[in-house]
Amino acid sequence: DAKTTQPTSMDCAEGRAANLPCNHSTISGNEYVYWYRQIHSQGPQYIIHGLKNNETNEMASLIITEDRKSSTLILPHATLRDTAVYYCIVRVVSGGSNYKLTFGKGTLLTVNP
């Protein structure tokens, strides 16, 4: 699975968009980008995933650059409850390490009132 690089921490004002970057310059053609988050003391929660097209769901949007070497998770209107550690993970869907999710240290997003 490709390695990812994320900033250690970020701040965002409540109500504003939070843009969390992730670099994955060694991503392979069959690897997806996944985002999870972990609110303090809770288990991680799946947010969104994508291959090469931009994706949106009720929680967030995922923007993947054309060369797929980086991506940005966007929380359009951050709330205090979005304060959490956000993990960017790159992996294949099937075959190889299909059954493993490798978590790095993630980005601590703090949403301020």
Next chain:
Amino acid sequence: NAGVTQTPKFQVLKTGQSMTLQCAQDMNHNSMYWYRQDPGMGLRLIYYSASEGTTDKGEVPNGYNVSRLNKREFSLRLESAAPSQTSVYFCASSGGTVIEAFFGQGTRLTVV
């Protein structure tokens, strides 16, 4: 709709004691996982079970054993607990090639 349930939620052990952490999922998922998370660090995979009847080592398997009892249940056993095993333990499950893993709420284990 419980999802992934872990028991117990909290546990204190003395060095050398043994215990089993229980995990059950009600989503008919094939794959199940055990992770540990130490303060200020990300999650590390201990063991996983790709399907009923199979188990494999993750990044940090030493000092642990697992049992995939049936499709629903995946237990983690500490045979002789050590202070280095003080951690928060998370169980998770996912479908065959499913992208989305579901996590339990964690077991906070302290070994003194």
